[in-house]
Amino acid sequence: MSLLELDGVHAYYGDSHILEGVDLSVEAGEVVALVGRNGVGKTTTLRSILQLTPPRAGEVRFREESLVGLETHEVAQRGVGWIPEDRRIFSQLTVEENLRAAIPDADGVSSGLSLAFDAFPILEERRGQDAGTLSGGQQQMLAIARGLVGENDLLLVDEPSEGLAPQIVADVAEALSAASEDATMLLVEQNLPLALDLADRFYIVDNGRVVDDGDADAVSADDERFRRYLSA
C-alpha cells in the first residue's frame, strides 16, 4: 500500500476550478517529481495534501487514512513536512534557532543539528547569524534543512531551485539527493533535468490533471513526452 495516495482530487480557489481530478501515489522511500508548466496546479496539489486548500472532492490518504477535513497542523503531526516555495524561515531568529524550532523532540536536537550541518556546512559557519541576513541560496538551504530535521515521513518540497544561481542549485541538489536516501519526497520542480536527476518517478501535470507518468531513469529531459506538456 502506498504511503500517500491522491484519488480524484478536485480543488478550487473561490470559483476557479484548479485541480480537476488529480490521481497520484508515493511509495515509502521514493522521490516523486511533479512537473508541468506554470500555473497548472502543482503547488495546489501540495496544498491539497496539507489541507491548506482542502479538496472539494476526491481523497487524500496518508498511511491509508484520509487527511481530508483535518487541520493543517494535524497533517503535520501525522508526519507530513513542507518546504514551501517562499521558504518561511524566521528571519529574526538565528540559523541555529530556526533549526532547533523545527526539531520536534528535545532529545533529537544534537543529532538534528549534525544532520543539518552535514548537509549544509555553510549553515554551521553561520549558525549564530540572523536568518534574515543570509543570501537567498543560504535561506533555501536553511528551509530544506528545517524540513530534513523535522523527522517527517513525507516531505513536500516546492520549487527548491527557484531563484537560485546555478552553483547554489548544484549545492541544493546535492543536499536533497543525499537527504533523499532516507527520506520520502514529493517534489515540485520546474528545472526538469534536476527533477529527473533527483526523482525515482515523475508525474506530468497539465490543466489540473496528471497527464503522463513514468520512471525518471527511463527518460531524458528532451523526451517528446516533456516537450509536449512543458514547452511554453
Ligand SMILES: Nc1ncnc2c1ncn2[C@@H]1O[C@H](COP(=O)(O)OP(=O)(O)OP(=O)(O)O)[C@@H](O)[C@H]1O
Ligand atoms: N490563492 C490563490 N487564489 C486564486 N488563484 C490562485 C491562488 N493560488 C494560485 N492560483 C491560481 O491557480 C492556478 C494553479 O496555481 P499553482 O500555484 O498550483 O500552479 P503551479 O503549477 O504550482 O505553477 P507555479 O509554478 O506557477 O506555482 C494558477 O492559475 C494560479 O494563478
